Amino acid sequence: MSTLEIKDLHVSIETEQGTKEILKGVSLTINTGETHAIMGPNGSGKSTLASTIAGHPRYTVTSGSITLDGEDVLEMSVDERARAGLFLAMQYPVEVPGVTMTNFLRTAKTAIDGEAPSLRHWTKDVKTAMADLKIDPAFANRNVNEGFSGGEKKRVEILQLELFKPKFAILDETDSGLDVDALKVVSEGVNRAQEKNSMGTLLITHYTRILRYIKPDFVHVFVDGKIAEQGGPELADRLEEEGYDRFLKVQA
Amino acid sequence: MTETATAITGEKARIGAPSIAGFTEEGENLSPLNDPAGSTGRPTVRIPDSSRAGRPTSYKVEDFAPLTGREEDWRFTPLKRLGGLHKEALTGAAPTVEVQATAGVTVETVGMDDARVGSAGIPEDRVSANGWNSAAAATVVTVPADAEDVRVTVTVTGTGLEASAQHLVVVAGPNSRAVVVLDHVGSAVVAENVEIDVRDGAALTFVTLQGWASDAIHASSQQARIGQDAHLKHIAVSFGGDLVRVTPSARFAAPGGEAELYGLYFADAGQHLEHRLFVDHSQPRCKSNVLYKGALQGQGAHTVWVGDVLIRKDAVGTDSYEANRNLVLTDGTRADSVPNLEIETGLIDGAGHASTTGRFDDNQLFYLMARGIPEKAARRLVVRGFLNEVIQQIGIPELEERLNETVEAELAATDS
Secondary structure, eight states, rough: OOEEEEEEEEEEEEETTTTEEEEEEEEEHHHHHOOEEOOOOTTSHHHHHHHHHOOOOOOOOEEEEETTTTTEEGGSSSHHHHHHEEEEESOOOOEEEEEEEHHHHHHHHHHHHHSOOOOOHHHHHHHHHHHHHHOOGGGGGGEEETTTOOOOOOHHHHHHHHHHOOOOOEEEEETTTOOHHHHHHHHHHHHHHHHHHOEEEEEEEEEGGGGGGGGOOOEEEEEETEHHHHHHHHHHHHHHTTTTHHHHHHOO | OOOOOOOOGGGGGGGOOOOOOOOEEEEOOOOGGOOOTTGOOOSEEEEEEEEGGGGGOOGGGGGGGGOOSSSSTTSSSSSSTTTTTSSOOSOOOOEEEEEEEOOOOOOEOOOSTTTTTTTOOOOSSSHHHHHHHHSSSSSEOOOTTTTEEEEEEEEHHHHHEEEEEEEEEEEEEEEEEEEEEEEEEEEEEEEEEEEEOTTOOOOEEEEEEEOOOTOOEEEEEEEEETTTTEEEEEEEEEESSEEEEEEEEESSSSSSSSEEEEEEEEEEETTTEEEEEEEEOTTTEEEEEEEEEEOOSSTOOEEEEEEEEEEEETTTTTTTEEEEEEEEOOOTEEEEEEEEEEEEOOOOOEEEEEEEEEEHHHHHHHHHOOOOOHHHHHHHHOOOOOOOOHHHHTEEEHHHHHHHHHHHHHOOOHHH
């Protein structure tokens, strides 16, 4: 079992108006095999947490720690974090012109595993994973995310999740912009990865509808850069009915 | 055709705007510049320097004033580094020419008085005219009519640094299908004229590779005449030499033609790589698409891209687009990029231009690194990808392979 531990994390960004603190002391422990949903209103710092774990240079950690099985994640470069077993499914996947999906997937897999995948198995794995996610095989020859629709980009994120087999996946609003069918396909992909690799999942979402397909063990409500409430799946049901108003009123 | 669209958002193209003096429903009334003789006609009134229509053409070097470096078409070129190509008689030995071709293709060496010399263009600048006057002979490569799957490689090997002149004529016969690769290697100081005559219904892919040794100086005027329903794909690839200036011009001789002009360049420290192209739409219903991409690295690396597209009054139904994209990899480089689009009729399908010069996109880097790819490898992947968009256009696997290797070698130089 592996553990991703976040302790009293404070994160700020530089804006034109000066330094702005976004995360104000977040603590969270995730074990492999567990699914944690992070919910909260817009601007509460959910995506900042995701990007900080992945090491995006825009975010500065001012205090606190992130460790993976005791190893200091904050000391690692972005690529080292990925090779250590962290995966961020991005809210806005980036287009990389001129680099084909096939080339990209193989290059990344080789980097993560430290050796090139066996060609025969790899080709089969990619094909199967693409079929499971209902991705057109022609996408293999297209450039990374270039001209993909929002839904296609999200599927391709989950394709990578299934192929790279991380210990922990952070899904940053993977459900946004998906129609019901795509949401189902994507959720099934996440569930497959979790089942096969006993992955730990940090599911960041604004809406409860994805939780119908991916069942969380824990739900954390984020308000103003802090966890305002934690609980089991029943907390999500309550949010579905009540929305975030009661947290925002307290804050006001 | 009822729809008209242009990328010009200014008053010239405002559809349905109230009538303005000097404008007709076909656009601005510029008839004095629109000599019915088209591109070869001489305008009777003085056209401003800023218009490509007014650029003089002549076979005689003395018709062009001595260069000062302030001329519109020379303002980015360091004349001191031209090796005298713009002022001296070009008496050095011309680079050797070797032609490999599939059966049926004829290769001749002819005098400059041969009828085919001058069939596709008239010099548009002083260096080109100087080269024309100084060339002792021309190499004429002819692809016969209706020939298919033709492959020609013309290897031009420079053997010295004395200023010289070179002349090459490529004729793609009617309805032929051919790929011609012009490969420049070695050391040379050369003013080169290349005429590309794409006859009616022909489809020609013409690749010009500037892989010179690091001391070469090369000014190459490449003029294409595109016949009825003919198709030219012109690809310029420049990475060698000290100063390279390639000026491709595409002129449509009849309706229905198509010109694709692609370019790829990679400038290292101290290198000057310049591409100035001209697409002259003087005929109805022709298409043109231009995409040049370049990377720059090292102190003093300088690239210039100027894209002139002129849509004349008679060129109704034109569809045209041009773009230049530069990727700056280090400090100390300079990329000049100037798209010029002149439109003299509103009755076109499209006309647009784009130019970007930027540093590395950090979001791309983050995305790739977040998938475990180390920074150096990720950077290479992005640069390779950036240039690959042009390489993918070539459609000749072994040539694509060779260019990929060239890009790899250039990138390896970045790391050291």
